[in-house]
Amino acid sequence: MSKEESKVITLWIRNNGNHPQTLLEIQLPTEESQFHVDRLKVVKEMMASSKSVSSSREVKGQLVLQPKMAAYVNISCTTKYIGNHKVLLVFKFDKFRIGRHLTVTVIDPYQNYMPQQSQPMQGSQQSKTPFTRYRESMDDSWVVPGEKMTRYPKLQLPKRLGQYRVPQEIRNPVINSDELREVFPILEETLCYENYESKFSLLLYLEEIQLDIDIRAFDLEQVCLNIVGEYLSLKVPGLAEGRPSVLVGDRVYLSTPGAEGGPIFEGIVHEVHSDEVYLKFNAEFHSKYLGEDYDVRFTFNRTPLRRFHQAAEYAPNLGRNVLFPTTVENQPPLYNPSSDQATESSYLTPTKSASRVDISSQLTLQFFNRQLNDRQMSAVKRILLGQCRPMPYILFGPPGTGKTITLVETILQILTKLPGSRILACAPSNSAADLLAERLHKSGVLKLTDMVRLNAFQRNEDNIPDKIRPYCSSGNNLDIVVHYRIIISTCVNSGILYTYGLKPGHFTHVFIDEAGQATEPECLIPVGLVAGTDGQTILSGDPEQLGPILHSPHAKSHGLELSFLERLMGLELYSRDETKFVTSGYFDPMLVTKLIYNYRSHPALLQLPSVLFYANELEVKAEKTLTHSLCGWKSLPNKTVPILFHGIRGEDLREGNCPSWFNPFETVQVVRYLQGLLADYSSYLVEEDIGIITPYRKQVEKIRMLLSHLGRDVVKVGSVEEFQGQERKAIIVSAVRTNEELMNFDQRHILGFLCNPKRFNVCITRAQALLIIVGNPYVLMHDFYWLTLLKYCVENDAYVGCELPEKVTAACDS
Template identity: 50%
Template sequence: MHSRFSTLLWLEELNAERELQEFTIRGALLRKGASYLHLEVVGLAEGRPNLNIGDKVSLKKLQSDGLEMEYIGYVVEINGEDVGLRVNSGFHSSYLGEPLDVEFSLNRLTMRRCHQALELTKHFHEILFPTRVVPQTPQWTEPWMDESPTTESGNESSASVDMKSKATQTKAAVGKQTAKPLPIKGQFFNTDLNPRQREAVKRILEGECRPVPYVLFGPPGTGKTITIIEAILQVYHFLPSSRVLVCTPSNSAADLICIRLHYSGFLHAASLARVNASCREKEAIPEVLQPYSRAGEDLRHAAFHRIVVSTCSSAAMFYNVGLQVGHFTHMFLDEAGQATEPESLIPISLISEMDGQIVLAGDPCQLGPIVKSKQAAAFGLGVSLLERLMANPLYAKHDWGYNPKLVTKLIYNYRSHEALLALPSKLFYMGELCFKAQRDIVDSLCQWKGLPKKGFPLLFHGVRGEEMRECSNPSWFNPTEAVQVMMYCSELATKLYNPVPLSDIGVIAPYRKQCEKIRLLLSKRGLSDIKVGSVEEFQGQEFLVIVLSTVRSGKLAEVADAQNSLGFLDNPKRFNVAVTRSKALLIVVGDPHILIRNPCFRALLQYCLNNGAYKGCDPPQ
């Protein structure tokens, strides 16, 4: 494992360096600001190039004597395609707008941390490649007092289901903090958890199979984060010697965990620390998390909080303060499917390989880690630890189901209308997802006049548009589709009876240029508050309405997508994320004659045709 992943990391790094060299800008004209020089980088929003705060940039200028002067700048701001560079004050004041050659440098910090984690986990073979489960003495032996009459068979009244989905199971369930009486041992903090969620919490608390990782398999809208919050609270309150490290691949996911813990009302403020990377701007940290972030600034002090939240990469900072392995007793890795395996090993290396408890929460059927090197991806760097373990016989599904000591699969979906749930459930989740969403929300657009079939809130609008590019810009756009998307958004947002709030509409498009064109059209209609972005920007989020523009329309569409690793056509996981974000209405705008070549879109097209939910151009025969 060590030599394999070490090689793959070098391949990814070499690819990243080569890619950055290709994005060298000749004769760039920088804009002078009060504090920084500002550089426009076309394609930045699509990760071409991929820049982060703190990255080094070389600015080269040819002198009159033929010598080349090189100045070093550092990325301090990124706003869309505008990059703010901090440079030497003398150079900043003397710069008069002359053209410069701009070369980007690779920030190796996360890569170095991954290499270090590989070294530290060389002896973790029983954790990373488990072949058997040796039961340990449970950490929890108290009886459970399940207060809710909820049963797996689903014999609940619809009123109780509605109440639960509204109160506890959606992304919007973040509200005012209240001080609440603590439950006694054996009771749940959140009494509205369903049977699968309760089962997961019990297994995590018992920790019977530690140090072998426990997997919480959470398909879209099934309340995975709610379950993790409950498990963290149980461990914190009822395993008094525990110290919990919670990690995610991204800052936004780590912030969400922190906010949920804050608003649970069951934590003392001094128990939680949010550790941020030193390059993270204070303004980027949500205001409610500022006190916890201050607590996380002194790493040695932060490490002795009972609950520490950080990104996977930032967890490596604990190596620098000399923490003993096993300092943290529990490690929760949320959104585990989005981290490369070496990235996952950074926090895992802080856990005792003898007695530590590792919980991996995520969905191997949604978007995995972003890997740019085709060679590294081909040899497995794009496969997360979660996905690899789920293919291990110990974690795989058998005729009788999953081993309950190692895997709990959540199946109750609290997000989407059953018509929107049926296809992804069949394609990705063995048809096991059960509809439990709040009826008045998911039915709210079933009678919308734009639906070909009332009561079936799904629409495939076939458009034979034309894909285009502007000059040398590699990003595609489709004007016909952009106009159609704008018309649907306008129709929904301005309808006479119960117009849809702009914040409840999301538009997904696979190309930055298409997003740009759609935003422009929406702003002209006064609809600029509608979120428009790539599918990656929507993972983990939910909207009442999702409008999906697939853009590609032409013979070369599939070839180009495969080459650029963009778009929907080559990635079933991207398709799965895109079609599972909506609660009450999904509109797909695209060329059916191109999309039919892809198995997932072919299934969607057939599903819509079978249910009378297709309109637009003649469908393919």
């Protein structure tokens, strides 16, 4: 049926027994049902020829059905919500009950714009799994090298990064599917100073093996290349979506179909376009290529992993006070409040007259940003003083609390108050590093000669924000870059500074924003450059949000998924203590500042994450003109609570050989809400104000396809990971999974990505003024956090859609 369509069906009741039966009532489960039961009618006379009713009478109250007596009832259905709807109709007799399920599937015309592929995706092998192809292609001894790119023509680098190839004794047990915990007992050992390098080295090797396996899913069979000037171009299905991810400088390998032991030709990626890459092979290959078909194998850039290995190898040089601090050893302050001058000697030789108290409250500063709150100002002062260096200082910033603003102010204070300081500021992603650079630029304090934004040579310049381009360098002038007072980079790309031969301690301060999203070895790349008893490391992030993205289940479960920031906050010194630090937010103020003032969200949006993840400490400080701007939206059930949970019992599907899920019913409903928001001119929303989050790549693709058809391409649609650190006025979430039959069999497997508290937290904390969730309550109720959200929405009259499960209504009544 279509939405708002009406139909009527007739249900018959006949007593075929020998005794009368009393029908007390006919029940539907909820008044909100799309079904309606008309009055019961008793048949007085049937037409003999057609067996149709010629005469009947309505029944009021109870009905005694005598033997052979018949009655009927009309059930009408007027559809309101798309999806699969199923309700239980109960005929209640005096001694027993009879139940019949009423089902209806309501579709939307928009679903016709999402044709499903019945065939496997183009260019992928179906005969073998990625693991099998990986195992069978270990001998690449006969490789004809391609033509490499010239990276740094102006500089000969004095230091080289090691290769850190995966040892065969580690690769073989994975290939043979051995029990890794028995082969490598260190996996079960607790991380400590003594096993630090060896354990992380093993975890990184396991991660690389899994990356090798995963990328084989994108192998292409019997494809032809095109000649484009000096290059050979290769069409790559899925390239625009990053499946596979191919960057300038990556290697692509060609082999003759069906030929074993033949040469493998290496192509170097020189240019990346929307759906093709330009490659350069050996000159002879170019001259002889006449359009033959080849099998294609992709690779990934090993440089990040090599830098992780290097960082783990150098980590013990940082000392126990950085990696495994156990006691607070206060240092003399780096900044002398009385003379307004830096204590220059402390950079070189720490004095013995170290203060044992936090003197930040005595420090008066002229802040560049006059809007900082008390906790932000305290954090700036404590970092400036640096009394607990070299122990890392943690800025614990829940969503929307202004941790990046705090870092920017701190960097500016250090720059101006400590003349001998040299600052390295990093983040795991380019977008986060760009944001730091952009905020520093907007302060108006910096000169062009103060700061440099160090980019990887592969980075596409089109993706660099205009405002920071004057500060950018791609590393071809490192001899100049290293003399800037402030260097901004990603954690991985900061590793290039090692190749210049910089000694540990070159930088006095290292800042890592979004530190919770980086693996510990990744985080230690920049930390290694500030090594020494007087170097100071500042980690900013939130251990309650998503951590690093990993592929190997073995690496995840044995410690690589735990960020440096989260591991430190699990230590006694960095832990919350409600008796010891009552006046400083329950954390040791010398080591941690927790920000609690939220400048992003409506109070109703903030309440749930505050209770579930942040000890109910978050306080609303956002402007009402922003957070309450969508409370009048016509589709909101409760105009005081800008949340809407729309229950849909749809269907989760997959296409061809693609493992990712999509749900066409949710796709349509998400887009309908989007259209409704943009059509409401009183809300003044534009496409950039709305974000759509869904955990499955195929659902992202389907939503984008429908938006493109409607001319709404500007709206950002992405995974939870893609939205971390971002905010939108309105967020729409599509949960996708809806297979109720399998929930009792394997709850965590069916929920998949959804069954993750950190992912849930990020998902519901991106919205400023409106949060819409579209999902199946019968599936989501099996996870504690989603059940809590469902309960919250029901109790606040913020639920619409399919009938609620008994488990949810019972939770609300308790």
